[in-house]
Amino acid sequence: MNLPRRDARDKLLGRTRYTVDRALPRMLHAAILRSEVASARIVRIDTADARQMPGVRAIATIEDAPGMHGIGIADHPLFSSGVVRFHGEQIAAVAADTYEQAKAAARAIEVELEPLPAVLTMAEALAPARR
């Protein structure tokens, strides 16, 4: 069966507009604060300073989005929940008037972490008494 993509030509011509290409008046911009360690207990997240920064409209953490999510199987939280489970896991999200403001506010969020050993192989993950 031959089903050529109907949007291929626009993509080849550079005509396709992706969400990042679109800008609407008064739209907000998001920045995600991501963990720089692979495994840790979250002792404290303090967004108070970040909330005061210019242009910041909202900051979200696990408290704002509880529960498990996923496509087909709800197997992960939207933000780190109590522990960081991988390097780059999203700890918080900021919505601000500009992208630069959102990034600056994300950097101002205080996160205190207590390092935990990282589980890096399947064997370690399957060993008893691992999360």
Added chain:
Amino acid sequence: MCREGVCGACTVHIDGQPTVSCLVPIGTVGDREIRTVESLAAGGELSPLQQVMEEHDVVQCGMCFPGILMVLTSFLHERPHADRDEIKAALVGNICRCTGYERVVDAAAALARRS
């Protein structure tokens, strides 16, 4: 795009030279000629490279493609009869998450064989 010169999606030609535009402050360009992917289809006709990519049904999400087209346009202009290995080497600066590259190389190699 990565905004740090790694993925190649932002590649344009500056005075004919493929360049990652995300690393070039616009104020430094001056009088130099910039050509983007929109320039390839002169007069509304797909370029031979664009045509072969369409024929081989290569494009998926399309995010990497402007960069791939600009790199291959320049490369095949210099090496019109390049073989698969040379084409793969030419694409080393373009990251694609969708295609696995094989069809990109197949199409470029088919064009190189035709020339």
